[in-house]
Amino acid sequence: MQTATTPFLRQHGEHLAVGGDWTLAMATALAADVSRWRGRLAPQARIDATAIARLDTAGARLLLDLAEAARIDGLDPRQHALLDAVARAALPDTATTRRDNGLLGLLARTGAAVEGIARDAVALLGFIGLVLATLVRSLPDPRRWRPTALAFHLEQTGLDAVPIVVLLNFLVGAVVAFLGATILRDFGAAIYTVELIGYSFLREFGVLLTAILIAGRSGSAFTAQIGSMKAREEVDAIRTLGLDPIEVLVLPRLLALLVAMPLLTALAMLAGIVGGGMVGALSMDISPTLFITRLHELGAARHFWVGMSKAPIFAFLIAAIGCLEGFKVSGSAESVGTHTTSSVVQAIFMAILVDALAAVFFMEIDV
Template identity: 50%
Template sequence: MSTTDDPKSATDLRVDPEHKERLLARGEWTLANVQSLSAEIKALAQQASQLDASEISRLDASGAMLLDKLCVQTGQDISDAGLAEQWHTLFKTVAAISEQQLPEDEAPPAWSRLLAGIGRRTVGFWQQSLLNINFLGMIVHRLGRSVLKPGRLRLTATVWHMQQTGLNAAPLLILLASLTGAVVAYLGATVLKDFGAEVFIIDLVTFAFLREFGVLLAAILLAGRTASAFCAQIGMMKTREELDAIRILGLDEIEVLVLPRLIALMIVLPLLTFIATIAGLFGGLLVAVLSLDINLATFIERMEQSVTLQHYLVGMFKAPVFAAVIALVGCLEGMRVSGSAQSVGEHTTSAVVRSLTLVIVLDGLAAIYFMEIGW
């Protein structure tokens, strides 16, 4: 197959009419002719055992890859094929790279790919853990410096984030907690009515919200609502190079952006936990009074007997920890945004998923710990 009408400038691969066991390569073996040359190699490579590349007038990386493939199929070294000296360096470079790649018919088996995937994820998890520890160390250092020099704290930004993350989230949290309290009461009544012990739904709702549901509902709401907001805000600032501007002004982006969000969340999450607990108890109270014929005095008396400071502290101890996790994950993912809208979306999703996962895992570990110590 020729690319021009002049036989001297033709680009093709053909069988030498005088020596049928030899292939003649000529012309410009470049990217523009790769498709036609690939078809000719596939058709002719099995018909000969020798190669003559002396008539190749131009060669690029794409042509060198085809020529290397042809040398492998014919079993001939390029030094014996008569390739012009000026193309030897390019050919050897491309051939060296090609040797490092596995042919398609020698792809690794499925078990090898599975182990490789596990290895990559393990290394990724380890690197992410080191990054989290490094970021946590930076936060502790900046927080300690701000405590020693209170003038460095940005109170206005902290109060603003308290409003955005706490006050604005309270109505939705009250709705969710009260409905959850009602559902827990209904489910408890469904089981306990067979034993004539509907009164114990008061203990169930009280224990559930004081120890678990109050703090967990508040943390889950903030993980979905606030972690994504922190990541998107800081990520968009990074895409607009506002973080670089902060550094140029001689400011610390951790003190300016991260600490106000962290402090605000650590203040408002315990308050939201208290609000969620009260709302959940109120939802259970409505179900008990309106549907289960438990009067208000009985509910309050039974709740006073069940509630102890110990149960309340179990839930409140977890609130600052969950707040720190949510704030740090959201801010860290925002700092990792690379500069595109797609990166902002990916890291925002990662912030929500990781914060939710960590909150639930930590809650499970805390439940086991407090159970083991008898709380």
């Protein structure tokens, strides 16, 4: 076993001779000597390292600190290679720390963002195709149905969401009616608040507010549940058992949301209209009979079906995005949180985008 050699630093004129073991074990003693000699060597000075017996990364770091602008001679090839590696590691990584904040940097970041959006859109389309193929393959075979999971998720996404959906739409309906009456009263047209409430909630607000709530509540829950299973390698265990994760994890959630979303939308429309009608009765003397009569004259059934037609589309998109983001989780708690946030943002964005496109479409066909 090689014995340790005490390190030393000796001055020879303008030059400095070093030797012994420059290792981690000797680092504490060497640090004091290095700090004493650093800065005292002339720029043309030379460090003679011929007598260095052993050198590791800690010693190489101290030797570099000692040298500064001085030249180091006498190292064998392995020691010289180690010193070069430590010197390169100590240099700042300009490729990662330098950030171009000019026009080129802006264009690069914009391009990267657009590329990411395109990549996510392609992944979502592929996942939707996979889900539809699995659904078509599973529905004709009752043995592959999962009624217990369907009932559980129907309760979780539908029944448990009723209070918050009804309360939010009731309050928004009351606020919209109050604001509409405040503005229309100046024109002597406060009675048209009924049409404002009916039109807005039956066509837009009821289904859109419900979709946003479900995206934040159920879509995030789908991502967190599947992501946690992915992190614990339960999804791999499902595949090992010969089962299809799409069939086991995605279809029950998708079908439950497809059933729950239209029902929640109908309740949301009713709650919003009730909230607006209550404000009309209390602040504008619009009786419930008059309120219902004007809704009927508005053609409420037509607007109701326009709004309801968007509910299954929103449900499908929210469930697909939530499950897809869950499968993207890499295996850490941080990844679960990141993809849960991404799921909510994407689902709300898609709901608003589809609602805007549907509004333009129904306007063009005069429905």
